[in-house]
Amino acid sequence: MTEHKIEHKLNTNSLTEIANRVAVPSYNRVEVEAGIVHVGIGGFHRAHEALYTDELLNDNSQKKWGICGVALLEFDKKIHQTLTNQNGLYTLIVKELDGTLTNRVIGSIVDFMYAPENPWAVVEKMASPETKIITLTITEGGYNFNEATGEFIIDNPSIQYDLKNPTTPKTIFGYLTESLKLRKENNIQGVTIQSCDNIQGNGHVTKKMLLSYMQHAEPELIPWVEANVSFPNSMVDRITPATVASDIITLKETTGIMDEWPVVCEPFKQWVIEDEFVAGRPAWENAGAQFVTDVVPYEKMKLTLLNAGHSVLGILGALLGYKTIDEAVHDENLSAFLKTYMNLEVTPTLGNLKGVNLEEYKQTLIERFGNTHIKDQVERICSESSAKIPKFILPTVTQQLKNSGQVELAAYVLAAWAIYSLGENEKGEKLIIRDAMEGLLYEKAMLAKTDPKQFLEIDSIFGDLKSSENFVSIFEKAYSNIAQFGIKKGIFEINQKYK
Ligand code: CS2
Numbered sequence: 001m002t003e004h005k006i007e008h009k010l011n012t013n014s015l016t017e018i019a020n021r022v023a024v025p026s027y028n029r030v031e032v033e034a035g036i037v038h039v040g041i042g043g044f045h046r047a048h049e050a051l052y053t054d055e056l057l058n059d060n061s062q063k064k065w066g067i068c069g070v071a072l073l074e075f076d077k078k079i080h081q082t083l084t085n086q087n088g089l090y091t092l093i094v095k096e097l098d099g100t101l102t103n104r105v106i107g108s109i110v111d112f113m114y115a116p117e118n119p120w121a122v123v124e125k126m127a128s129p130e131t132k133i134i135t136l137t138i139t140e141g142g143y144n145f146n147e148a149t150g151e152f153i154i155d156n157p158s159i160q161y162d163l164k165n166p167t168t169p170k171t172i173f174g175y176l177t178e179s180l181k182l183r184k185e186n187n188i189q190g191v192t193i194q195s196c197d198n199i200q201g202n203g204h205v206t207k208k209m210l211l212s213y214m215q216h217a218e219p220e221l222i223p224w225v226e227a228n229v230s231f232p233n234s235m236v237d238r239i240t241p242a243t244v245a246s247d248i249i250t251l252k253e254t255t256g257i258m259d260e261w262p263v264v265c266e267p268f269k270q271w272v273i274e275d276e277f278v279a280g281r282p283a284w285e286n287a288g289a290q291f292v293t294d295v296v297p298y299e300k301m302k303l304t305l306l307n308a309g310h311s312v313l314g315i316l317g318a319l320l321g322y323k324t325i326d327e328a329v330h331d332e333n334l335s336a337f338l339k340t341y342m343n344l345e346v347t348p349t350l351g352n353l354k355g356v357n358l359e360e361y362k363q364t365l366i367e368r369f370g371n372t373h374i375k376d377q378v379e380r381i382c383s384e385s386s387a388k389i390p391k392f393i394l395p396t397v398t399q400q401l402k403n404s405g406q407v408e409l410a411a412y413v414l415a416a417w418a419i420y421s422l423g424e425n426e427k428g429e430k431l432i433i434r435d436a437m438e439g440l441l442y443e444k445a446m447l448a449k450t451d452p453k454q455f456l457e458i459d460s461i462f463g464d465l466k467s468s469e470n471f472v473s474i475f476e477k478a479y480s481n482i483a484q485f486g487i488k489k490g491i492f493e494i495n496q497k498y499k
Contacts, residue, residue, distance in 0.1 A: 010260075011087045018257055023103075032108075034068035036066070036133045037125055038135045041071060044196075045135075046090060047269075050106055052287040053287075068109075070113050071112070072115045078261075080112060082260045101250070103257070119175070123178045123179045133194060134179075143197070143209050144156055145209055173210055180225055193207075196236045201296065233296065235302050237271070238266060270290075304393075305342055310369070311413070313338060314381030314385075315416050315417050318378050319419065319420055320488065321429060326369065330372075333492055335366060337495055338366070339362070340494070345410055382434075397471070415452065415478035415482055416478075416487060419483065440458060449483075
């Protein structure tokens with residue numbers, strides 16, 4: 001073994017040695033204050049906001065903008081343990097298009113907390129005067145609203161628990177409410193709450209859901225929140241597949257770094273943010289973020305093209321037996337279908353996006369999906385589809401129906417989702433479905449076998465879609481076509497039609 005390959009567990013003590021091999025933080029982490037509390041320290045946050053923040057900290061003028069990462073759920077125990085073992089350090093591995101791996105150690109998470117162990121400590125941290133921004137990646141489903149009505153789901157058992165046990169909350173709404181109450185009581189200035197999840201108007205949604213919760217928990221706090229807390233909308237983008245064992249091994253073999261949980265991602269990254277920060281903010285623009293007055297069009301473009309594109313490839317790809325998104329998009333039949341969907345069904349809903357070259361954007365998406373080194377898992381993309389599809393695909397369907405536009409391909413994907421929900425692909429292999437609504441999806445998928453429109457009767461997902469006779473008949477046709485001839489033939493026929 002060469003000296004270079006001496007293995008080092010990643011932590012503060014090994015950083016000087018590791019610096020000879022890959023880029024490490026150039027700043028003194030001990031001097032960094034955690035001006036940001038971030039909830040949800042999964043791969044995406046660590047490939048995105050934590051990276052932007054790390055770049056800023058490297059310029060040394062931004063010392064108060066470190067991150068305190070909060071693991072909110074019991075499920076997050078492992079990542080918390082990893083960060084504890086590694087003093088908050090981790091390696092970000094960018095998989096370039098040509099297969100090169102660019103490794104870099106990120107140091108911006110200077111503090112971390114495991115909420116279930118001591119919920120009140122997290123409340124106090126969020127309420128402390130040093131905390132200027134609370135950012136969130138709590139997943140699309142984490143906002144706890146009925147997809148069809150947009151209303152807060154008050155009877156969710158965890159929400160009911162928080163209402164009864166305000167000092168030991170479990171949900172983000174309980175934590176935020178208690179911490180804002182504490183801020184008010186202690187006369188501490190307001191704070192910015194910034195969602196970094198894939199939801200149209202993510203800031204607006206965060207505010208609406210939090211205030212709905214407060215209506216039940218602390219109604220008298222609402223005017224203070226209205227006056228002192230801001231909720232900027234933002235569009236976030238970077239494809240970050242789940243880390244797999246071979247990523248950990250390759251890192252060790254090529255650099256000698258033993259990192260229990262590195263993060264892998266694509267080279268592309270984008271962050272467009274509304275500049276509404278009541279208590280100051282880091283100069284993220286120096287690391288490439290864009291500050292704009294209205295992020296809505298960017299969000300819409302990203303959600304309905306990129307995220308929807310993922311779901312289209314994911315669901316159709318899963319049925320065809322593909323395991324990764326690049327495999328799916330390299331199937332010409334599937335990529336032609338996706339292009340037609342983007343051009344004929346999504347693009348008409350996007351209006352005029354000033355300053356964006358939409359054609360180029362769509363082309364870039366196909367290239368990004370096709371990155372053969374990323375190996376983004378179809379299983380990751382299809383997970384929690386019941387929270388994703390209403391945000392990524394259904395808005396397109398609704399708008400197209402309203403404008404008498406075409407919905408044939410969207411309906412085809414939804415019909416494929418009904419068949420996917422039966423839990424088996426067309427090769428007869430079992431599909432691993434991870435979805436909060438898995439039981440109901442399966443039940444309706446079984447009923448759909450004899451009466452396809454029953455799948456559309458999941459009101460909390462589809463709302464009133466079942467009452468559009470036009471849509472139902474297109475959906476039923478797509479369903480029977482898939483059931484009878486299989487997905488490959490159906491997609492091929494659609495492609496022939498729109499050639
Ligand atoms: C994906 C996203 O989860 C999904 O369905 O579409 O995680 C996607 O990779 C990111 O939003 C990319 O920015």
